[in-house]
Amino acid sequence: MxxxxxxxxxxxxxxxxxxxxxxxxxxxxxxxxxxxxxxxxxxxxxxxxxxxxxxxxxxxxxxxxxxxxxxxxxxxxxxxxxxxxxxxxxxxxxxxxxxxxxDPIHLAYLTDRIAVFEGNPQLYGTQFDWDERGNLSPNLFDDLQMVNQRRQSIGLNSLEEQTEIIRNRIIQENQVPPEDFEKRKQEALEWRRKTGWIK
Missing domain, CATH: 1.20.1050 (Glutathione S-transferase Yfyf (Class Pi); Chain A, domain 2)
Incomplete structure (x- = not known):
């Protein structure tokens, strides 16, 4: 082809x-x-x-x-x-x-996404989800200073700046947190098991 x-x-x-x-x-x-x-x-x-x-x-x-x-x-x-x-x-x-x-930024996003689904800390802080307070926040990451150094090395802004951008975007998109945070968290865990991300 x-x-x-x-x-x-x-x-x-x-x-x-x-x-x-x-x-x-x-x-x-x-x-x-x-x-x-x-x-x-x-x-x-x-x-x-x-x-x-x-x-x-x-x-x-x-x-x-x-x-x-x-x-x-x-x-x-x-x-x-x-x-x-x-x-x-x-x-x-x-x-x-x-x-x-x-693009190394694409690799950073993909590496982080795989880490999050496997239950590991992300290296670049690219993946976000709702937290228990109803805020969209970065998924688990290892160390803020190291994350920001890695982000800077590939041309990304700081995690603090990115968090603000992401939260403003969801306001523009009229996105709201899930009604039942614990239920959503449990369903996500079951899905990850079923799909083969975790055992």
């Missing part, structure tokens, strides 16, 4: 993903657990992208262009129901970053 066609296909997947996300935001359902329609879409996209990666390797900038490479990362970042796929992609993305063919 022609790489131009592959690029267009990857961008189509990203657009479908964002269209559904916007629909869930409008209906105030984005943070109401993992929406079934979204879960199904994410799994389908992971299968399609996995086939593409098996054909051409990781969709680096030189293979598919900057837009499609970024779109591929977004699809991987959202393929949370496919832990093995995400982890394989993280390894390939790491190699692409070493070869200056992918």
């Amino acid at each position: 022609d790489n131009k066609i592959i690029s267009e296909r990857i961008i189509e997947l990203k657009n479908a993903d964002l269209k559904l996300r916007n629909k869930l935001i409008e209906n105030k359902k984005l943070f109401e657990g993992y929406d079934e329609e979204m879960e199904k879409l994410h799994k389908q996209h992971a299968i399609i992208l996995d086939e593409i990666i098996n054909t051409i390797g990781y969709p680096t900038i030189d293979k598919v262009g900057k837009e499609a490479s970024e779109a591929a990362w977004l699809i991987i970042q959202h393929s949370i129901g496919s832990p093995d796929f995400m982890k394989r992609c993280a390894e390939q993305l790491q190699n692409a970053v070493k070869e200056n063919q992918a």
Whole structure:
């Protein structure tokens, strides 16, 4: 298959993903657990992208262009129901970053997301969730000073600045914390077990 066609296909997947996300935001359902329609879409996209990666390797900038490479990362970042796929992609993305063919910020986000789902501290503080006080806060991370050093080394703002940006964004999107924090936390834990992130 022609790489131009592959690029267009990857961008189509990203657009479908964002269209559904916007629909869930409008209906105030984005943070109401993992929406079934979204879960199904994410799994389908992971299968399609996995086939593409098996054909051409990781969709680096030189293979598919900057837009499609970024779109591929977004699809991987959202393929949370496919832990093995995400982890394989993280390894390939790491190699692409070493070869200056992918954005190190994308690797930071993917590494953190995997860490959060596995119950480990994140290194860059890129992943946020509702806390028991009803604030959107960074998931568990190791050390604030080290996190900020790592963030700075790849061109990210401080975690304090990012927290403010994220909290302002959810106000603009009219997002509200879950009604039952403990129930949501328990459901997320059960989902992570069922999906294979934790035992």
